Amino acid sequence: MNPLDLPFDADDMVARLRPWIECESPTYDADAVNRMMDLAAYDLTVAGAVVERIPGRMGFGGSVRARFPHPDFGKPGILIAGHMDTVHPIGTLEKLPFKREGGICYGPGIMDMKGGNFISLEAIKALAAAGMQTPLPVTVLFTPDEEVGTPSTRDLIEAEAAKNKYVLVPEPAKQDGGAVIGRYAIARFNLRTVGRPSHAGWALSEGRSAIAAMAKKILEIEAMTSDDCTFSVGVIHAGQWVNCVSSTCEAQALTMAKTQQDLDRGVAAMMALQGEENGVSFEVTRGVTRPVWEPNQPGTMAMFDIAKEICAELGFDLTGASSGGGSDGNFTGFMGIPTLDSIGVRGKGLHTLGEHIEVSSLPERAKLTAALLMRLQ
Template identity: 45%
Template sequence: MTVNSTASNQPKIDAEEILEGIRRWVEIESPSHDAAAVNRMVDQVESEMKAIGAKLERVPGRDGWGDILTARTPWGGDGPGILVLSHLDTVHPIGTLKDILPFKKDEDKVFGPGIYDMKGGAYLAYYAYRHLVRTAKETPLPITFMFVPEEEVGSPTSQKMIEQMALKNKYVLVTEPARDGGKIVTSRKGVLRFEMQCEGRPAHAGAQHQDGRSAIKEMAKQILRLEELTNYETGVTCNVGLITGGTGINVVPQHCSIEIDMRVPTPELAEEMTATVLGFTAFDPDVKVTVSGGINRPPYVKDEGIAKLFDHAKDLAAEIGFELQDVKITGGGSDGNFTAAVGVPTLDGLGVDGRGAHTDYEQMYYSSLEPRAKLMLRLFETLQ
């Protein structure tokens, strides 16, 4: 990969224009579990992509999730090119914009639900493509934009399509937010998800306590065993995030269930931890323990292809006027885990800089809009 033109040849990037576009997208609230809301966001992106001549394909959602939208540049034919991967869903419920996190600019900070993760980044990629169209430029490679509806819950319906699309392309650019002051992501931990269920024996908590076998008591022991799998030296973390159980305060509980999230840095540890958790058995032989689950997102490991792609992006950033660094490994998963795992060079974290993803103070930095949009544009112009 070589830099084949100079920063002076770039079309003008207008931060105010970008901000207004991001505002349009942010003000269409789109929580993952509300397919109709997500599809309103898909409608907006589809309309804007259609207006600049993209070739569109919209795959209807299934299993209660929203639609998947792809948009391809009219140039470049059907050959392998650049896949730009974005998600349009957020974690924020409808009403967050009105009651908790209204769109607001305060000096360099711009607030709004999903503005950082990741409508800001998704819009930057669209904006860079629009600038190419405005200046009648074509890129050496065709560009395919893929917008998924349920990344925040693990991409259950889009994973297969993401992997298939990645394998048809030479590079993947993911518009997840930047980290730690503008760093991009070249490796991520894998995500493992499990559900554990305990079934005991119900009994009256006063009159016949001795006849009961408590599912909650058994689960408490299992939780302690799970939490002990966390090892900061190896990079493994285990979190029991949800628990339900019992029927009444005066009943020895028959049922208890938990949901477990694990993060692992390598494929080897992913296999080891999966086997460990799936192999858990009951402490009390009178209680039945069932464990299901496994790898939700494979580890995203920085290999030679990713390193080369990062070095290219770093050269482009220097040309634009800033130093680009990468996060060596981050615990958060993304759809970039899927594309890196199938062997396609992937750069992640190319979206806006900011902080507070998934919080009531989520924000992006206005100052990041121009340089990040320029970097995306230059990647489009120079990748071959």
């Protein structure tokens, strides 16, 4: 049987995806992420996998590793790597409930990236139900902390990838439905200003505001953005009393760079901002970094060519390009392991209250994944 003829039913898939989406799993809520991992572990077990729960660390939730039965069980095969954490806090379902409107389905994390993880499992189940044996053994690894740079599971992902010949990452497809064959570097920085406190209403001039100094630094940081290296500040915490001049302010910045050279220059520029001005010190420390995954690696391109042939049979042209955004594919691609990223669902609005997928992409992407699992050798 041709895997492209497998009988995926979009309506049925939507119904069974719903529990995953309605199990909210923001990264910083370890208990919530673990509840999502419970759901995934159960579904993987029902699908026939040997499932392991890997405890979390550093305050994050745990991971799930599932290995499917195969004559070459334990030998290098295909790793499907995905994350189950989302950027949406508990309670987002009140504003962004799971709902279907025609060919569109909404919900927190449905595009990034529970939909892609779900269709990967659907592909494996459909192949097994049809009595089709993949040439290579398949392992699925779901992790809890991708949205904050994968600080607690990078070594787990790399160790698992090193045991396999190929890595598939079902992150959401690009806007044109295309795949990702390389990724820009992503570096994070922790920022801190330290000033001098005073009573804001009685002795304002005696204080040195850490908030005001941080505000100036944010403008300076974001003004360094270029086409090849971007800078943005997305988190800021300071102050407790409005009648107190703030003595400390903390923030987080993110840099995206297209090449290692761009990244090195960007890091140097950030670190050079440190110092003291008008009685307020500014400190910069490095956070987690996703390395540059250089595009056009031979192994990755061979995988892409296979995927492109499959998509032609499905009736569309699969494009492939290097991309920003960052994913765990940065790590496996950087290691030189053939990696095909963004083969997950089509949709729009990821990380927003309009996050949604195209329902038709559920069977489409399940067929693509199933065919890849059958053709990679």
